[in-house]
Amino acid sequence: MSPLVLTPLIDNSKPIISGVPLYRGISDKEEGTVISPRNPLQINLDSPSEIVRLIFSEQKPQTHILEIEKDGHFVSFSLQREVACYYATSDALGDYVKAGRIVAVRFPDIKQRITFGGSEPYIFECFGGTVWLDMRHLPTQWLETVSRTMVDHELLLLRGRIQVSELKPITPEECDKSFLPWSRTGKNIELLNK
Numbered sequence: 001m002s003p004l005v006l007t008p009l010i011d012n013s014k015p016i017i018s019g020v021p022l023y024r025g026i027s028d029k030e031e032g033t034v035i036s037p038r039n040p041l042q043i044n045l046d047s048p049s050e051i052v053r054l055i056f057s058e059q060k061p062q063t064h065i066l067e068i069e070k071d072g073h074f075v076s077f078s079l080q081r082e083v084a085c086y087y088a089t090s091d092a093l094g095d096y097v098k099a100g101r102i103v104a105v106r107f108p109d110i111k112q113r114i115t116f117g118g119s120e121p122y123i124f125e126c127f128g129g130t131v132w133l134d135m136r137h138l139p140t141q142w143l144e145t146v147s148r149t150m151v152d153h154e155l156l157l158l159r160g161r162i163q164v165s166e167l168k169p170i171t172p173e174e175c176d177k178s179f180l181p182w183s184r185t186g187k188n189i190e191l192l193n194k
Helices: 048-056 065-069 081-089 148-152 182-188
Strands: 021-026 075-078 100-106 110-115 121-126 131-134 154-159 167-170
Touching (some): 065 075
Antiparallel strands (some): 100 167, 131 154
């Protein structure tokens, strides 16, 4: 597998613990107060590499998670509020131009951490039936293809339901417009040694 050059750098230092805040930017006015994958994958938690393969095997190397998410197999959240602000208010060109909404949730109590090869935990099975995949730690050797999604510090809700108490309106004026996630820095993400 070819190594990656990723800019901006991925911050792996923020641990996933119960109560850590997660954010989701919403521009679709129809998304309600319960968030869950529409079409969750039938996953075996004893086979983490199979979960990764199911999600990424058909994707092109520089496809972002929002494109893959359209299949309904998972729902993406970010550890960074700026990411949610961007996706809630940006247009197809990546400019901050429209009002949107942000969902903020607390990570649930963790029942089990599942690791790849004994290293950092990547999959979290939580009490209440949710299962999450931490995108920041996935080594490229576990992926048949590689996604830009790690740059946006995302966690994927693979299974279960999240009850949302508030959908907070957000306008472009309230966002830090200096923040440009993968979609504006994609030229710095490249596969080497093709």
